Amino acid sequence: MTTPPKLRAYRAKREFSKTPEPVGGLVSSDGNRFVVHKHHATADHYDLRLQVGDVLKSWAVPRGPSLNPADKRLAVETEDHPLEYID
Template sequence: MPSSRKSNSKGNNISEAKQTQPIYVIQEHHATHLHWDLRFEIDGVLKSWALPKGAPQDSERRLAVQVDDHPINYATFEGTIPEGSYGAGEVIIWDRGTFNLESYEPGKRLVVDIQGSKLKGHYCLFHFKPTEKSWLFFKVQKSNLNKKN
């Protein structure tokens, strides 16, 4: 995170209480286009996807565009990214919590059990265009977790 970013963490420091489960966060990002940044702590970084239309509700499937990994401390960032900087605009935490990693095939599929304030339950990220950064993000029923997509 560039030092030019101004943070208003408002006590949202996830590391204040030692986490035994990995971090999950969605940040609402008012940049050139409003979108939501979905992040999961995996392998010491925040694996990240941009959600152009927000988190899926019920049976919706939402586009998730994979973006660069972010450092863990970015999970608590809220504030303003200054004009002229990449991602300029306001960032607020829309949801946060922890997750259990149910299944992980790097570059192909990620299934998690999210315990957030707003999102709860089993969700899947599925890479449907291997030559692109396009994934689908959707909620799944626990009974469907072992079925092939």
């Protein structure tokens, strides 16, 4: 399978034989979707993902979302992720 250019950075950072993460390649005509994931990692944080075409633009939000619009939250852009992360 050829790697879509937008997912090269994502695939380069993973060893799919060791983790159950999706490889990617799903193509969807549905758009304008988003998801917020709680990511249980070395440092727990949240991930915000917005669908743009056939990838999810992604940001890590270390302190998590807030219901108070006056709160400021840092969001660090990460590599694009496959659409399989939406579900």
